[in-house]
Amino acid sequence: MPEQAPPGIDITVATAARMYDYYLGGKDNFAADREAADHVLAAAPEVRPIARENRRFLQRGVRYLAEQGVTQFLDIGTGLPTQGNVHEIAQAHEPSARVVYVDNDPIVLVHARALMATGSATRVVTADLRDPDAVMRAAGELLDLSRPYALLLAAVLHFIPDSDHPHDVVAGYRDALPPGSHLLVSHVTGDTRPQSSAGAAAAYTKTRNPATLRTVEDIASFFGDLELVDPGLVRVPLWRPDAPTSADAEEIWMYGGIARKP
Template sequence: MEQASWVPASVDLDRPSAARMYDYFLGGSHNFAVDREAAQSVERIYPGMAGAARANRSFLRRAVRFLVEQGVDQFLDLGSGIPTVGNVHEIAQQANPAARVLYVDVEPVAVAHSTALLAGNPGATAVQSDLRDVDAVLKAARDVLDFERPIAVLMVAVLHFVPDSDEPGAAVARYRDALPAGSWLALSHGSLEGVPRDGLQDTERIKAIYRRTDSPLALRSHEEIAAFFTGFDVVEPGVVALPEWRPDSDDAFISAYVGVGRKPIPGA
């Protein structure tokens, strides 16, 4: 298959990408036939997948608005995905034009489109890197963000693509330790909890589809997801089902937990 001129040479058009499938679920156009085929296979098993993707995007919007209200003007968006309506910089800079955002994603199409989208915006940058390579990400972040002031790290719908063997909890802890006091973590993560017993077989079929990508699913329990917030003070309403976090719409239940926490300020 001949690749279009804008497609990075590293993109394998014969293998679906979780990021490009997510773009498809959101109604985006930065995906290929192989991604649409895989995404449609998921939708045949779980027709609510597109709605779940939109609900997750809604949580991102609510979380960023909350963080801006807390005075945050620096964001490190890990696993940022392919640009679509309601990007972090759009939300943050609408409230504070001086807000700065670093987008990080391992998917080359996501970074290529982010770079094009951000041309002319000095407050937002995109780099290609894997959140598991903490040293590389932090090096890039220090070139863009001020680590003397609070930073919000966003890990929205990304850690469920990091297997236990890669120790996602250790990676989150390293980011936490590198952040200045008063910084924040916003996170969403898919879970099997709440899935009816007769739906577990469907979940296994969906996981089999994602095993064809470079990002197999690793769904976790509420307890495991809450553990990512170790060392953070979680704000109300806690680590809860996605639609229950400061809702402003009628998002339906999806099998995901979300939360926002702050790194304590000593003596505060």
């Protein structure tokens, strides 16, 4: 039976959100997504553990932030709902924590409305990271942007090509953060495993979200002069691990870190 597309959603071209869902074992993906993801996995089978380890990093990061007293989260490049979503972790720690989810893939809104927007403390919007005015306007409807918040940019900046000046875009968001705010970033690199990471990136050129591998120095510069908290910018499984993992950190070419604005 042919797959049914949700209204307004193009399922003929693969998207990063639905491919990531496929890597994580979700069901919100279509034939074109699975085909593109299988090409990525053929070039780099470790992409599946990379996706899982990235997700765990994000979850540990949000728990850490909640423990630091963070109660406002702006998550750009949310992805499709899965287990252990940002608002679930934040609100398990502090029920009044507020979360704004932003993604430019409209399918995220379709699924997230049903599964994640469970209360008035959570909002999901379709907007593009490269349009900070639209993002901040939507965020300001739920968050008090004059008070500290956490900006989450997990596994999204590699979908912004250099021609769109991602470092300038992020600098704009960073400058807007009130003191005491945090920035979480994870990003793929070609510094390690250059052959398979390049093969995976090549497979993404045929999707709606071509990917750019960046050096660890380039990834570090997204934090500007914010202060990285321990252990700094590291391969994601090495960021404050809370349980043993079967992943070999050496094969995880995704770096992550959290920094604080003094």
